[in-house]
Amino acid sequence: MAGIPDGGEHHVIAAVHHLVKALEATKILSDDNVMRTLADLDTHLSKMIRLNEAEAENIREIETRLMSAQHTIMSLHSNHSRIWDSTCVIVLEYLQAVAEVQRLAETLQNMPLQRSSRSKELFDQAHSILQMAMARLQEELIHILVQNKQRFAHECVSLLSCEQNPIYEEESVVPNEDELFENASQRESSSIETEEYVMDLIHPDVIPHIKSIADVMFASGYDQEFCQAFCGFWRGTFAEYLTILDVKQFSIEDVLQMEWKYLNSRIRMWRHAIKSIISIYLASAKRLFNQVLGEHGHISSACLIEASKAPILCLLNFGQAVSIGPHKPEWLYCLLDMYEVLAALVPDVDALFPEEIGSLVRVEFYELLRRLGDSATVIFKELGNHVASCSSTTPFPNGGIHPLTKYVINYIMCFAEYGDTLNLLLQAPDTVNSDVGQNAVATHLQSLTLILEANLHEKSNLYKESPLRHIFLMNNIHYMVQKIWGLKNCPLLWR
Amino acid sequence: MPATDNQGSFLNRISIRRNQFIPIETCNDQEQENLDLLQRHVADRFADLLYIHSSTTTAAVTNSNSNEHSSATAAATDSPSATHDTHTHPPSPPQLLSISWFRNLLDTYLCCEAEFKAVLVSGRDPSQFSRPPLDRLIPDFLERSIKALDICNAVTHGIDLVQHWQKLAQIALTALNQTPLGEGQVRRARKALNTLLTSMVFDDKENANSNFHGRWTERTRSFGRRVGGGGGNNKDRTGGNFRSLSWSVAKSWSASKQIQTMSANLAAPRGGETTALPVYIMNTIVVFVMWALVAAIPCQERNGLATHFQVPRNLSWAQPIIGLQEKIGEEWKKKEKKGTVGLLDELQRMEKVAHSLVEFADTFVFPMEEEKEAELAAQVAELAEICQKMEEGLGPLQQQVREVFHRIVRSRAEVLDVLDQITKMSAPVPY
Numbered sequence: 056m057a058g059i060p061d062g063g064e065h066h067v068i069a070a071v072h073h074l075v076k077a078l079e080a081t082k083i084l085s086d087d088n089v090m091r092t093l094a095d096l097d098t099h100l101s102k103m104i105r106l107n108e109a110e111a112e113n114i115r116e117i118e119t120r121l122m123s124a125q126h127t128i129m130s131l132h133s134n135h136s137r138i139w140d141s142t143c144v145i146v147l148e149y150l151q152a153v154a155e156v157q158r159l160a161e162t163l164q165n166m167p168l169q170r171s172s173r174s175k176e177l178f179d180q181a182h183s184i185l186q187m188a189m190a191r192l193q194e195e196l197i198h199i200l201v202q203n204k205q206r207f208a209h210e211c212v213s214l215l216s217c218e219q220n221p222i223y224e225e226e227s228v229v230p231n232e233d234e235l236f237e238n239a240s241q242r243e244s245s246s247i248e249t250e251e252y253v254m255d256l257i258h259p260d261v262i263p264h265i266k267s268i269a270d271v272m273f274a275s276g277y278d279q280e281f282c283q284a285f286c287g288f289w290r291g292t293f294a295e296y297l298t299i300l301d302v303k304q305f306s307i308e309d310v311l312q313m314e315w316k317y318l319n320s321r322i323r324m325w326r327h328a329i330k331s332i333i334s335i336y337l338a339s340a341k342r343l344f345n346q347v348l349g350e351h352g353h354i355s356s357a358c359l360i361e362a363s364k365a366p367i368l369c370l371l372n373f374g375q376a377v378s379i380g381p382h383k384p385e386w387l388y389c390l391l392d393m394y395e396v397l398a399a400l401v402p403d404v405d406a407l408f409p410e411e412i413g414s415l416v417r418v419e420f421y422e423l424l425r426r427l428g429d430s431a432t433v434i435f436k437e438l439g440n441h442v443a444s445c446s447s448t449t450p451f452p453n454g455g456i457h458p459l460t461k462y463v464i465n466y467i468m469c470f471a472e473y474g475d476t477l478n479l480l481l482q483a484p485d486t487v488n489s490d491v492g493q494n495a496v497a498t499h500l501q502s503l504t505l506i507l508e509a510n511l512h513e514k515s516n517l518y519k520e521s522p523l524r525h526i527f528l529m530n531n532i533h534y535m536v537q538k539i540w541g542l543k544n545c546p547l548l549w550r
Numbered sequence: 551m552p553a554t555d556n557q558g559s560f561l562n563r564i565s566i567r568r569n570q571f572i573p574i575e576t577c578n579d580q581e582q583e584n585l586d587l588l589q590r591h592v593a594d595r596f597a598d599l600l601y602i603h604s605s606t607t608t609a610a611v612t613n614s615n616s617n618e619h620s621s622a623t624a625a626a627t628d629s630p631s632a633t634h635d636t637h638t639h640p641p642s643p644p645q646l647l648s649i650s651w652f653r654n655l656l657d658t659y660l661c662c663e664a665e666f667k668a669v670l671v672s673g674r675d676p677s678q679f680s681r682p683p684l685d686r687l688i689p690d691f692l693e694r695s696i697k698a699l700d701i702c703n704a705v706t707h708g709i710d711l712v713q714h715w716q717k718l719a720q721i722a723l724t725a726l727n728q729t730p731l732g733e734g735q736v737r738r739a740r741k742a743l744n745t746l747l748t749s750m751v752f753d754d755k756e757n758a759n760s761n762f763h764g765r766w767t768e769r770t771r772s773f774g775r776r777v778g779g780g781g782g783n784n785k786d787r788t789g790g791n792f793r794s795l796s797w798s799v800a801k802s803w804s805a806s807k808q809i810q811t812m813s814a815n816l817a818a819p820r821g822g823e824t825t826a827l828p829v830y831i832m833n834t835i836v837v838f839v840m841w842a843l844v845a846a847i848p849c850q851e852r853n854g855l856a857t858h859f860q861v862p863r864n865l866s867w868a869q870p871i872i873g874l875q876e877k878i879g880e881e882w883k884k885k886e887k888k889g890t891v892g893l894l895d896e897l898q899r900m901e902k903v904a905h906s907l908v909e910f911a912d913t914f915v916f917p918m919e920e921e922k923e924a925e926l927a928a929q930v931a932e933l934a935e936i937c938q939k940m941e942e943g944l945g946p947l948q949q950q951v952r953e954v955f956h957r958i959v960r961s962r963a964e965v966l967d968v969l970d971q972i973t974k975m976s977a978p979v980p981y
Contacts, residue, residue, distance in 0.1 A: 175730060179916070182734030190741065279721045280742075306700045306800045365710065372703055379696075379959055382966075415949060422956055429963075440974065 127152040189277045203258040289362035300328040310376035378426040390431040450517040454527035584669045589867035596870035648895035649943035656950040666832040702955040708847035709948040716940040718746040740911035804851035813859030846894040
């Protein structure tokens with residue numbers, strides 16, 4: 056009997072034993088009271104039998120329902136190689152059958168399940184069917200994902216790759232004027248495409264299908280299996296995106312041994328890749344994950360982090376490798392470019408990798424941002440020393456414009472582009488006076504030009520003829536003034 | 551953010567020193583004293599790591615089959631080698647090569663590194679960096695540290711993989727913890743454990759030299775064959791559970807080769823070279839720590855790791871390191887015979903329990919005998935305990951590996967800065 060626990064049952068059995076013995080001992084029952092009590096017992100017993108019957112009836116009903124659901128599931132399994140490839144009716148029928156089994160399993164769980172009772176057998180059977188259905192759902196899920204993954208390689212890459220076309224050649228260590236201008240013009244084109252762009256990573260029609268699978272798997276307690284299959288798929292897909300974006304894997308040692316020209320083109324790829332991955336691919340994935348798993352709390356972002364951690368760390372690692380490289384002046388633009396790309400991604404990263412669960416990736420990201428900034432600052436501050444150490448032993452022919460003058464002026468002109476970033480970087484936390492920070496770049500550049508002038512004077516002393524000495528100085532200073540004058544936004548004059 | 555920012559004083563120290571002319575003799579006294587202290591600290595810290603091990607071995611061996619694995623106090627008193635058991639409540643000493651042990655090891659590394667940097671720089675005339683032996687030793691040290699960075703990256707990734715395995719084990723646990731246990735749940739557990747074991751085999755052995763995509767499909771196919779995936783289509787990637795290790799480093803990168811080159815030309819300075827010794831000590835520590843990490847945590851290509859580097863036996867500070875090295879080396883040889891997945895204690899145990907649970911699931915008949923039920927309960931409890939340890943320890947361990955990475959990067963930048971200052975000081979000022 057359902058309501059009586061084991062202890063109660065023992066009492067009843069003991070009492071009945073006692074009663075039977077007593078009845079055996081007494082042949083005649085004359086007392087009305089005894090008769091009445093026995094009649095009571097009789098009604099109790101008959102009620103109990105009826106209850107047992109009701110329970111048996113209940114179990115019989117569960118059994119029929121379970122058998123019918125099992126039949127549906129099994130026949131759909133064997134008749135359709137892919138259930139979600141067939142009609143909506145079939146899918147609905149399947150989902151309903153699975154939900155039915157899940158409900159029955161729950162009902163059975165709430166009944167007392169003694170060893171080898173019928174209800175325990177049914178309970179086991181329900182769970183076996185569920186397990187089979189769940190394994191199947193996992194396969195269906197992967198199938199849907201693989202079939203409906205959007206192949207937008209061309210679309211996306213062409214959308215973003217406008218800045219990639221001119222991979223400019225870096226012939227000498229000292230960049231010439233044209234290159235630097237090219238560099239500046241590329242920066243403009245790259246700033247155009249930073250708008251929000253969320254795309255469909257998967258065909259939008261199948262998102263409800265994925266969600267229906269997620270819901271039924273979560274309801275049956277197979278949430279871990281769902282996440283495992285789902286994350287596994289996206290982990291592989293993100294890795295594919297990196298391949299599409301032409302990201303190659305390098306060890307830090309490799310990067311440090313790379314030829315400058317090659318490294319420069321890799322850095323360009325990297326900037327493009329990290330921007331696309333974080334602000335487009337992952338932002339799109341976040342939307343998709345929320346559509347599918349949004350109802351289940353933090354699981355959505357936990358899955359996204361799990362699936363994207365490896366490619367992100369791979370990208371950040373390349374950045375680290377570049378940032379620890381030697382501090383040569385020609386690295387400055389690369390480092391500043393990389394810094395600016397990352398700085399623009401800060402809000403995205405904060406949103407994608409929130410709080411505790413995303414802290415590892417977030418910390419890595421900020422660490423890289425800081426290192427790039429530090430390295431760029433060191434190089435910027437060293438420029439003066441670099442210029443000062445450019446000494447020559449022979450006079451420059453014909454008193455013309457010295458390459459060093461062009462070199463420094465080119466740098467100054469390019470700094471106009473990076474003004475905000477540089478000011479931010481030079482505004483180190485230890486500068487108490489904010490006024491110094493405001494025009495830190497201007498102050499630095501003024502001292503840079505002073506160093507250049509001093510160096511030119513030094514060089515002019517190499518001429519034996521005094522008129523040539525003056526012509527050399529005049530030429531160079533005129534060049535400087537002319538170039539700076541032509542600049543709309545001269546960093547030397549920043550206030 | 552790792553709390554390592556207090557290193558800033560290091561540079562200040564040298565810039566102050568640069569302006570003072572300290573007689574070489576007093577420098578040497580101070581230097582010797584610092585060096586002695588460094589050696590003593592290194593010896594003590596690694597002795598702690600070794601002692602922790604010797605006090606638990608006996609207990610660990612006898613207990614490894616039962617699920618009561620952590621009775622630390624009992625272990626210390628049972629052990630014949632535990633002469634220090636006057637401690638009434640030692641913080642449960644971690645098993646050698648366990649997650650907690652590695653966390654201690656990395657802490658030790660960070661401490662030694664900070665002290666080394668102080669010894670290397672403070673009180674030293676900066677011009678020494680441009681003279682023998684430092685002019686040769688420092689670039690060599692920096693190069694070695696770059697290799698260590700790559701290993702840190704590979705290990706970070708390896709920990710991700712272990713976390714992935716932990717998730718699979720967690721599925722099996724969820725299934726086996728259901729009451730009453732039925733066939734469906736046993737099958738569910740078996741599926742998860744099979745995926746786990748397959749992933750362990752593939753990721754540990756076949757991750758050497760193939761690229762990501764090739765390996766992905768290859769694995770998926772084998773997965774289908776092995777587990778019998780119910781006639782699944784190969785293209786479906788039911789093996790979506792497998793991840794790539796190769797996103798951490800280049801394809802041809804090999805952890806064992808890396809360790810090998812790191813330990814090559816690692817020669818102890820001949821007696822009396824007080825300047826060279828700290829660099830040698832730090833080099834040894836770096837190589838040892840990286841070697842131990844690679845041995846324990848799944849890493850790309852690590853054949854022949856047992857042929858480890860040699861530390862001269864006469865150096866007193868190196869004794870505990872040598873002791874640890876021998877113990878881990880023995881474990882590695884055992885691993886190579888058995889073919890287990892990595893020396894990480896929790897990982898080895900997980901693999902063993904997973905195997906026996908799969909065996910149990912294969913022979914599972916209903917109803918279970920009482921004896922079998924008890925056996926199962928014990929194994930489930932052990933798996934639960936392992937998962938718990940991984941859940942608590944792997945995240946912080948990974949964070950520590952990153953901390954080591956960033957520390958190396960920062961120290962390298964600082965040392966390069968010092969070298970830079972020196973060249974500037976020696977270069978003639980042209981204006």
